[in-house]
Amino acid sequence: MAGERGAYARGLARRDEIMAGAIELFGRIGYRNATILDIATHVGISRTGLLHHFPSKEILLKAILAKRDREDLQRLARSDDALGGLRDIVELARHNAGVPDLVSLFAVLSAEASDPTHPAHDFFVRRYERARVSMADALRRAGDAGLLAPHVDxxxxxxxxxxxxxxxxxxxxxxPDQVDMxxxxxxxxxxxxVVPLPS
Amino acid sequence: MAGERGAYARGLARRDEIMAGAIELFGRIGYRNATILDIATHVGISRTGLLHHFPSKEILLKAILAKRDREDLQRLARSDDALGGLRDIVELARHNAGVPDLVSLFAVLSAEASDPTHPAHDFFVRRYERARVSMADALRRAGDAGLLAPHVDxxxxxxxxxxxxxxxxxxxxxxPDQVDMxxxxxxxxxxxxVVPLPS
Known part of the structure; x- marks a missing residue:
């Protein structure tokens, strides 16, 4: 059992390594340009080894997108109060400044994905719908608590x-030196x- | 002379055609993926014919970027008064809604170009520096005319x-149906x- 658990943990760690390498490569040369072999070479494993964890480039991409969304949602669900919810959004931007590869990948992909045939098209359409809804919810909670300026639509x-x-x-x-997100x-x-946002 | 002028005009028209085709293709499959042959086929001319007008893909890209910048600047220099200058910015966004291929290309490229080895890296670094400076100038003019709300940084x-x-x-x-830029x-x-922005 201990051996099996160890193998499982190693498998998860390897998945994370592959995703990190793919994020770097996709962000640098683009999703469409990077081949499975490029990613495997970049991570330092065999093509077959990579395909064991992710049977296709599209599946690898979708795993990366889903993982980031999950982590972002956790970051945005930390506070119960309206003001804390808004502060969490600032914290997410601060966190993003530590992961430029991922930020770059998402910036390139979200733009590329406007093409309806792009494998991440539906993901990004839904992601922005959800983002607008959660942002509106966070603002509405602030409004209900009397914290929002009267002019805000x-x-x-x-x-x-x-x-x-x-x-x-x-x-x-x-x-990066001129912009503090x-x-x-x-x-x-x-x-x-209408009240100070705690930092 | 008339023949020469005709040939010159035809050459310019052909350049515009090639740029329009390249914008469409770059926006759809990405700058790095599209080959000179892809673009030539898309436009319906020979590879040699395309290379006569644009000796390399990078030169073609730079011509497209420079042309758009020139056109945008003309659009933003229409008004002499502070309020008109801000209205011109809204008009530019309205104009953009009619050229989705170009908007898509710029969105993909500006993100890809964060890689310092990207051929458009320096262009986009300078472009955003200039954009921030002109936007600040437009706001400062509004401030000098007493039109800016006091809280504005x-x-x-x-x-x-x-x-x-x-x-x-x-x-x-x-x-596109949910967002009016x-x-x-x-x-x-x-x-x-502090005053109504004329529409």
Whole structure:
């Protein structure tokens, strides 16, 4: 049993290694350009070894996307109160500044995926629908708690804040010393609140 | 002379055709994936014919980027007054909604180009620096005319408005029926003004 559990843990660790290598390579040369062999070579395993964990490049991509979404959702579900929920969004931007490969991959893919034949098209359509809905929910909770400035149009602000996070990522990737994503997001959130946002 | 002028005009028209075809193909399958032969086939000319106008894929790409920048600058230089300058930004977003291929290409490229070895890296670094500076200038003119709300931090707002335009493009490409880029940009600008923004 101990041996089986060890093999299982090693398998999971290997999956994580492959995903990390693929994120780096997809972000650098693009999802469509990177072959399974490129990724395997980059990670330092055989093509067959990689295919044992991920039977196709598309399955590997979808595993990466799903894993990041899961982790982001956990990060956004930490606080019970309305103000804490908004602060968690700033924290997510701060976390993103530590994972440039992943940010770059998502920026490239979300744009590529506007093509309806792209393997991640449906994923990104749904992801943005969900992002707008959760952002609107977070703002509505702040509004119900009397924390929102009276001029705020919640649906507009939800689209705008999601867009701001994405757009800041592109500027930050190109000029990491000139753009502080978390700080710009904090100011944007502060601008729609009537109370100070705790940092 | 008339014959020479005719040949020149035909050459320019052919250049425009090639650029339009390349924009479509780059936006759909990515700059790195599309070969010169792919583009030539897509446009319906020979590989040699294409190379006569653009000696390399990189030169073709740079011509496309420079042309769009030139056209955008013309669109943003239409008004002399501060309020008109901000309205021109909304008009640019409205114009973008009519050229999805170009918007998609720029979204993919700006993200891919965060890799310092990408042929468009320097172009996009400079482009965003310039975009932030012109947006800040437009806001400063509005401030000097007494039109800006007192809470506005001009440098933050410049980064945020540029980011908003980019982020809205991604959401719009994925859900064109749910996102009105020009309208969301108009609301965002209105939120920093103390007078109505003319539509």
């Amino acid at each position: 919640i649906d507009h602000e939800a689209r705008a804040l999601v867009a701001l996070m994405d757009g800041l990522q592109v500027q930050w990737l190109l000029a 978390a700080e710009d997001l904090r100011i944007a959130l502060q601008n729609v609140l | 001009i440098d933050h707002e410049a980064r945020a408005l540029v980011a908003l335009m980019d982020g809205l493009q991604v959401q719009w490409l994925l859900a 020009a309208e969301d940009l108009r609301i965002a600008l209105q939120n920093v003004l």
